[in-house]
Amino acid sequence: xxxEQDRKVPLPDELLPRKIKGPDGFEFEVDPLQDxxxxxxxxxxxxxxxxxxxxxxxxxxxxxLWILGFGTGCGAIEMRPLMTxxxxxxxxxxxxxxxxxxxxxxxxxxxxxxxxxxxxIRAYEQMQSPKYVMGLGSCTINxxxxxxxxxxxxxxxxxxxxxxxxxxxxxxxxxxLKGFEDLKKIIRAGDAExxxxxxxxxxxxxxxxxxxxxxxxxxDYSW
Amino acid sequence: MEFDWxxxxxxxxxxxxxxxxxxxMTAIIxxxxxxxxxxxxxxxxxxxxxxxxxxxxxxxxxxxYMFYLGPVFRLTGGIGLLLFVxxxxxxxxxxxxxxxxxxxxxxxxxxxxxxxMALGAGESGHPFAALGxxxxxxQVTAAELPFAIxxxxxxxxxxxxxFNEIVAAQQGGFLNWTLFTNPFAVAAAMIAFLGxxxxxxxxxxxAPQEIPIGPPTEYHSAYLALMQTNRNIFPIAKIVVYxxxxxxxxxxxxxxxxxxxxLYLVSALVGVVFxxxxxxxxxxxxxxxxxxxxxxxxxxx
Numbered sequence: 001x002x003x004e005q006d007r008k009v010p011l012p013d014e015l016l017p018r019k020i021k022g023p024d025g026f027e028f029e030v031d032p033l034q035d036x037x038x039x040x041x042x043x044x045x046x047x048x049x050x051x052x053x054x055x056x057x058x059x060x061x062x063x064x065l066w067i068l069g070f071g072t073g074c075g076a077i078e079m080r081p082l083m084t085x086x087x088x089x090x091x092x093x094x095x096x097x098x099x100x101x102x103x104x105x106x107x108x109x110x111x112x113x114x115x116x117x118x119x120x121i122r123a124y125e126q127m128q129s130p131k132y133v134m135g136l137g138s139c140t141i142n143x144x145x146x147x148x149x150x151x152x153x154x155x156x157x158x159x160x161x162x163x164x165x166x167x168x169x170x171x172x173x174x175x176x177l178k179g180f181e182d183l184k185k186i187i188r189a190g191d192a193e194x195x196x197x198x199x200x201x202x203x204x205x206x207x208x209x210x211x212x213x214x215x216x217x218x219x220d221y222s223w
Numbered sequence: 224m225e226f227d228w229x230x231x232x233x234x235x236x237x238x239x240x241x242x243x244x245x246x247x248m249t250a251i252i253x254x255x256x257x258x259x260x261x262x263x264x265x266x267x268x269x270x271x272x273x274x275x276x277x278x279x280x281x282x283x284x285x286x287x288y289m290f291y292l293g294p295v296f297r298l299t300g301g302i303g304l305l306l307f308v309x310x311x312x313x314x315x316x317x318x319x320x321x322x323x324x325x326x327x328x329x330x331x332x333x334x335x336x337x338x339x340m341a342l343g344a345g346e347s348g349h350p351f352a353a354l355g356x357x358x359x360x361x362q363v364t365a366a367e368l369p370f371a372i373x374x375x376x377x378x379x380x381x382x383x384x385x386f387n388e389i390v391a392a393q394q395g396g397f398l399n400w401t402l403f404t405n406p407f408a409v410a411a412a413m414i415a416f417l418g419x420x421x422x423x424x425x426x427x428x429x430a431p432q433e434i435p436i437g438p439p440t441e442y443h444s445a446y447l448a449l450m451q452t453n454r455n456i457f458p459i460a461k462i463v464v465y466x467x468x469x470x471x472x473x474x475x476x477x478x479x480x481x482x483x484x485x486l487y488l489v490s491a492l493v494g495v496v497f498x499x500x501x502x503x504x505x506x507x508x509x510x511x512x513x514x515x516x517x518x519x520x521x522x523x524x
Contacts, residue, residue: 045281057279064269064276085261093269098435101443104276128443129282195282 073110293343
């Protein structure tokens with residue numbers, strides 16, 4: 001086993017701080033990881049309204065789940081039948097959104113390689129609170145058939161706050177529909193506070209994430 | 224000029240009715256689209272829930288002042304268009320703030336929201352937003368051309384720039400509608416209508432699979448909710464303009480609702496049947512099919 005220091009991968013050239021000469025001859029310094037990103041850690045957003053209003057909002061949130069169209073493993077193929085006539089999830093208030101800004105629910109659909117974990121983290125952090133994460137298949141629970149792989153993560157909730165697991169390899173679309181209904185119950189009960197949990201334990205999650213992502217070339221928190 | 228204060232609550236009531244009508248009707252049209260694809264479709268009250276959900280999101284981020292103002296401008300475009308056009312003909316209560324020359328103002332408001340959105344989406348700094356905006360502006364400008372010519376045709380035909388007088392000239396049987404007195408102008412305007420409704424085949428601006436949803440890529444939470452509100456008001460307001468100019472206006476709310484539904488259905492039907500155009504294809508379509516027809520209509524008058 002190599003030393004921790006040796007395993008660190010150096011930043012690629014385009015992300016290093018450097019001096020750039022503009023077309024008008026003016027020289028200025030650029031630090032790609034500092035200039036374009038806000039380095040502030042996430043804030044907690046506790047429920048602030050009186051209970052009856054918060055319950056009403058939770059009902060609205062549960063009945064309007066917008067999923068980020070982002071597939072990570074073989075489970076992504078199980079989401080397609082949900083959009084099409086056979087299983088048609090739209091009738092339960094579930095829609096797919098193409099951008100993380102507008103989505104509430106991130107589905108990690110199957111095994112998550114370390115390379116994809118980076119993108120999943122960035123997508124999750126760009127979503128707006130309250131947001132939920134669903135782990136699909138046994139790969140997200142304990143590694144599944146990739147339990148001894150060098151390049152996939154084994155337990156999803158070490159890296160992102162998971163609200164709901166759907167077991168199976170792979171779970172059928174019916175199982176997903178059942179999972180959505182159960183997630184709705186959790187949201188209605190006001191227990192789906194994953195975003196606040198993430199903000200609260202931000203350092204712990206970052207530590208876990210940086211343990212597996214060796215070439216960390218992004219800001220600590222993507223707004 | 225004397226101003227009647229009671230007009231303000233009446234106008235707000237119109238807005239309320241139109242918003243609810245828009246929310247329900249868009250859901251039903253979406254359901255019909257889903258049925259065409261052999262799906263069951265969304266629930267008819269889904270739009271309300273989505274709206275409440277987006278207004279109740281806890282966190283939002285900003286990219287600058289214009290980012291705030293983009294959705295506000297867009298909503299202003301929708302509401303302004305609605306408020307300055309008489310919704311129901313011949314009724315003091317539902318004629319809103321119509322005045323002589325409101326036709327010109329309506330033409331401005333049709334474009335206003337798009338421009339506001341362009342500024343707001345530009346500030347979000349997302350490349351897809353900029354792409355979507357440039358596509359949207361070029362397409363809407365091309366679609367606006369036959370529409371503007373058709374509007375001038377109508378103004379020339381009835382010798383007025385006032386909606387009330389235009390509708391008054393079309394009363395007395397459907398054969399007096401512009402649809403029958405000047406079919407070319409209406410055909411050109413309907414081609415433009417397809418382009419302005421942002422439905423397939425002219426929805427490459429917000430293509431979710433290609434440039435993730437275009438201009439609103441960075442919009443979320445309450446910003447998105449404002450835009451959703453507008454998405455339910457603006458098409459109806461545009462339909463009101465069309466109804467008044469070409470289809471004899473509406474004498475009562477039931478007549479209004481039926482006519483608005485049928486007009487919306489035209490674009491929905493075309494959208495279900497035809498696949499998406501690329502931008503240069505749609506611009507070419509408007510210039511080749513829309514503009515000459517509009518000019519024939521103009522010469523007809």
